Amino acid sequence: MSTNTIILLLGTNLGNKFNNLESAKNHIKNEIGEIKKESNLLENKAEGFTTENLFLNQKIEIISQLSPFEVLKKVKDIEIMMGRMYSQPLENELYVDRLIDIDILYFNSIIIDSNRLKIPHPQNYSRSFIKSLYFY
Template sequence: MSQQKVILLLGSNLGEQKKNLELALQKISEGGNNISQISEFLMSEPVEFASSNIFCNIAAIIFTHLSPIQLLDFIKDIEVEMGRSNDSKVSGGYADRIIDIDIITYNELNFISERLEIPHKKHLFEREFSRVLLKDFI
């Protein structure tokens, strides 16, 4: 399979947020994915849940050989490995998290399953911090 261009959005609002994001990017790279571009860090308020913990966010363009579902499984494994215990799809709501990695786009693919929707419409169209991070990528 050829390399696929993917935009990821990463966020953390627990612990050393920037280090969490850098570690997640390192793990993504170590998994055989090529990180071609990253945005600046952006601090933002939590969205769709209340917390006193501010988020640090970053966007990244990667090139991967993984299919969308393989990539989802890969990034979910990174989240668990880094200590994330709750998944909003499973729990039905958002909470503080050490790391969150979302697939925003995967080439020009439109894909919907129970576990994954590409493109990620909330980040593309509804969330202001996402639009700021993604403005140079899309």
Template sequence: MTKQHSELAFLGLGANLNAPLEQIRKATNALSEHAEINLVASSSLYGSKPMGPQDQPDYVNSVVAIETNLSPLALLDITQKIELDFGRVRKENRWGPRTLDIDIILFKDQKIDNERLTVPHYGMKTREFVLYPLHEVAPELCLPCGTELTELLKTIDKNGLTILATS
């Protein structure tokens, strides 16, 4: 991959089915093995309470920082293929259990809002399972809106978020 044109992006990974700790580790490896993706950093693996219906297993979450020459939509295609390879089934229930979820949280300082992709991720500012792992890999990060990540962390409860393992 040619470094001079690569863009920094942050991806959020989550799973709560089929050995989620291993799902996240294997998905991180799948991302790092892709020819157009350079894995820069990976957070610890965090345990978190599910969003939405509580009658499902707790989640395992992490955030990875990557460099890529891919466009945001091409990166989305790759992450969705990896999700499918890991048994992801997209259902009507937005917050139901899943084998793997990979979200593009940030793509450099770009703002994207179309039918396939919203970046920065629409819910990132209120999700402890995104913000704390993101802070672990990019503690000095400032969001495209100008908000510093450290300031956001002061406003959000950990909600039972715990570190399960290092990456």
């Protein structure tokens, strides 16, 4: 089995945001792999929809034996286990408030372009806040 280096983006704008990120990281450690690096935390406005709730975001670098599609399944399972509700956005908006959101930004240096998964994440460069998250 190969060891994979994966960059995940964590985001939350509901409830106790700091605790949501910590809980997500604990689930990721238990279900996906070892966290090697954590970025700064960034509080920012939502992009793609209207809300009064600020987001708290963080990037993490993990090492895992799982494949990209196995990681995708695990992060979706973690989101649901933590209470994420998938609902229809309002007209002319892309997203809704969320308790937790986990995106796969990078997986080694591979490129995947399927209906279920796109790596690198298509919004890596269009979401301005991602550029403000850095590893120590």
